Amino acid sequence: MANSPQAKKRARQIERRTAVNKARRSRIRTFLRKVEEAIATGDQAAATAALRLAQPELMRGVTKGVVHKNTAARKISRLSARVKALGA
Structure with missing residues (x-):
């Protein structure tokens, strides 16, 4: 566990940043899933x-x-190739 004030602050910052990154990654996966479903x-x-x-x-x-x-x-690249193949 963090002991110094600086280490405690960094732990708080990492926690916030992790939440933001997690939300962003989830949003990207949602968009990719929509493409996959449309291809399916x-x-x-x-x-x-x-x-x-x-x-x-x-x-x-x-x-x-x-x-x-x-x-x-x-x-x-891979998704666009699959979308293009739908037309063929």
Whole structure:
């Protein structure tokens, strides 16, 4: 357990930051799930719309340090390929 005042403060800050990051990560997963569900139904228009909403959310996660840049790029790439395949 933290003993010094500085360590106690850092523990409080980490607690708040963890809550924010958790909410942000959850929000990103929700957007990704919506894309997955649209792909599962086979509706390309809905999947494209969901992907358009998910992309900025994922990249926002990158700028906030919740998701790594390459991870976000990989997810977007794979999802867009799957959405594109619906049309074929």
